[in-house]
Amino acid sequence: DIVMTQTPSSQAVSAGEKVTMSCKSSQSLLYSENKKNYLAWYQQKPGQSPKLLISWASTRESGVPDRFIGSGSGTDFTLTISSVQAEDLAVYYCEQYYDTPYTFGAGTKLELK
Amino acid sequence: EVQLVESGGGLVQPGRSLKLSCAASGFTFSDYNMAWVRQAPTKGLEWVASISYGGSNTHYGDSVKGRFTISRDNAKSTLYLQMDSLRSEDTATYYCAREATVAVFDYWGQGVMVTVSS
Numbered sequence: 001d002i003v004m005t006q007t008p009s010s011q012a013v014s015a016g017e018k019v020t021m022s023c024k025s026s027q028s029l030l031y032s033e034n035k036k037n038y039l040a041w042y043q044q045k046p047g048q049s050p051k052l053l054i055s056w057a058s059t060r061e062s063g064v065p066d067r068f069i070g071s072g073s074g075t076d077f078t079l080t081i082s083s084v085q086a087e088d089l090a091v092y093y094c095e096q097y098y099d100t101p102y103t104f105g106a107g108t109k110l111e112l113k
Numbered sequence: 114e115v116q117l118v119e120s121g122g123g124l125v126q127p128g129r130s131l132k133l134s135c136a137a138s139g140f141t142f143s144d145y146n147m148a149w150v151r152q153a154p155t156k157g158l159e160w161v162a163s164i165s166y167g168g169s170n171t172h173y174g175d176s177v178k179g180r181f182t183i184s185r186d187n188a189k190s191t192l193y194l195q196m197d198s199l200r201s202e203d204t205a206t207y208y209c210a211r212e213a214t215v216a217v218f219d220y221w222g223q224g225v226m227v228t229v230s231s
Contacts, residue, residue: 001175040217042158049208049221050150050158061219093158097216101174102160 002026002096006105012113013084021108023077023094029057030074031098038098041070041079044107045090053092054079084110115139117209117222124228125199135192135209135222142190143167146212149183149194151205152224161207162194163216176202199229 003026013019029038037057042050052061054070057077067082081088091107121133133149149161162173162183171183182195192209206224213219 042218044158049223050218051221052213052217052219055213055217095158095160095216095218097214100172100216102163102216104158104160106157 001101002029002099002103004094004096004103004105006092006094006108008108009106010109010111012111014113015084015086017084019081019084019110021079021092023072023079023105025075025077025096025098027098028074029077029096029098037073037077038096039070039072039077040095040097041068042093042095042104043088043090044093050093081110086112115211115220117211117220119207119209119222119225122207122225122227124230126231127200127229129199130195130197131199131227132196133194133207133209133225133227135194137190137192137209137211140211142185143187146215147183147185147192148210148212148216148218149192150208150210150218150221151203152208153202153205156205159205160216163212164192196227199227201229203227204229 005024007022039057041054044050058070069080091109093107094105116138118136148163164171164183180198184193208224209222210218211220
């Protein structure tokens with residue numbers, strides 16, 4: 001199984017800060033035939049269902065603010081929030097869909113400083 | 114508006130069975146692969162199972178393979194999860210999710226709680 005490792009597990013932030021969080025996979029998520037990385041990011045706010053933010057490592061979903069930026073390739077990926085807003089306080093999960101079983105990281109929790 | 118509404122959860126004893134349903138609306142259900150994803154209390158997300166748009170192909174996570182069965186009724190726009198031989202570690206909120214592409218979950222239901230306990 002592909003293991004997804006997210007760091008840090010939690011991070012205290014202030015509004016307006018730039019935030020980065022990491023997701024590493026135990027094997028490459030880059031499919032050579034189409035040059036796509038099979039990596040998605042989800043946001044889960046307290047008491048809510050997860051919400052898809054980014055797929056293919058860097059493609060933002062419709063309606064997702066452009067302060068959310070996905071980057072990386074192969075085994076190393078990053079989610080950046082360019083200027084954190086209060087409504088961004090949540091747990092962020094990465095997910096690989098390169099191969100079954102599809103696996104999620106343990107999450108990075110953004111908290112208020 | 115896409116809506117996914119799960120039902121069928123509850124308290125069940127270890128070794129017993131339970132069947133979850135997910136009623137879909139707001140999109141052409143038969144055009145999309147669908148999935149179940151679960152979340153144990155205070156834990157992260159775990160993919161459980163996926164089914165192709167026609168129902169002919171299914172995939173399962175290692176922890177539920179052989180015990181859970183995913184199915185769908187496209188005429189009723191409903192997804193199912195038959196859970197047999199339940200264990201305490203199956204206790205979780207179960208989410209129904211639409212797959213935008215294989216295993217990219219673009220819409221989620223509100224979730225249904227399943228508690229396995231004697």
